[in-house]
Amino acid sequence: MRARRAAITCCAALIGAAAVAETDLTLLTPPERAALGAEIRATVLANPELVQPALAPPPPAFYEDEINADLARIRAEAAQLFAPGHTAFGLSKNPVAIAFFTRANCPACAQAEADLRALAETSPIRVAMFDMSGPDAALAARLELDTAPSYVFETMMIRGHMPPIVLQKYIDKAAKP
Template sequence: MRPAPLSGLPPLVAGLFALAAPAGAETDFTDLTPTERAIFHSEIREALLGLPDLTQRIAPPPIDPYADAVENDLARIKAQADRLFAPDLPGFGPKDAAQTIALLTRADCAPCAKAEADLRKLTKGRDLRVTLIDMDENPDLVQALELDLAPSYVLPDMMLRGHMPAIVLKRYLTR
């Protein structure tokens, strides 16, 4: 069995492999004695610890599995912003508020009533405008946003499906 080529390694590590065996000596690392193997591992470890950025150069960039979904949600929100956040839409809170949230609900929906009550409390003393949108009266909007659960909340930078406790909403609004 032939050892792997050293061409893909950083020069310092490749050099350690080359210097590990004396000139003219056997370079088959599978034939090392346990003592030689321990010494060799120790030398490689010391060399790698001396290169703190080596793993950063080798490691692939982090992957966000939700990046595409988030980007798609943001695009849908932006495309529907006039129907979600316009100050003349039914709702409550100051019409020129700095923060806006759209609450999409359905009739005869207990969690929807709770969501609206929670938001009414959160608007007290807060520069927050809540737009109320009936999902059954706006099926095209619901479909465009790909929402399927009532209540749903739409902020300018995210969508939340299902009832959220007031404490959770407060955190989203204060971030």
């Protein structure tokens, strides 16, 4: 109730100031603008829940179906994607498994592989290699991967080459329990 009252007070102050300034807040004098700013600041500081939705918005709902479909495909193919016997680099006991899809004659794939190999020296990853233009084409098709390189984690798919700093953030997120 207190937050609602504060929000109403804030809105009323804005409307009142706009009315005083002929609906153009730029016409406020510097002292009026400072007073309005102080009132808004005080209201927000006293009621931080007013701005929380803007600071941490929920993920866009229009991606939810795509995310769930990706996760379902990953679960359906997990035995093949993350099989311990598959050709891979990094330690087999590492907690973050990545299925890495490449194509022949793909410069971005070569760079992405070099980036992953460097990350494997310092990060807890195991990277299984898949050739989406060869023997693993059917698996890539079932996963609906059409971009090389692509990275498949246990909880997400990333299509296209990612710089090492971005990959490190995904690895760190995946490594957290």
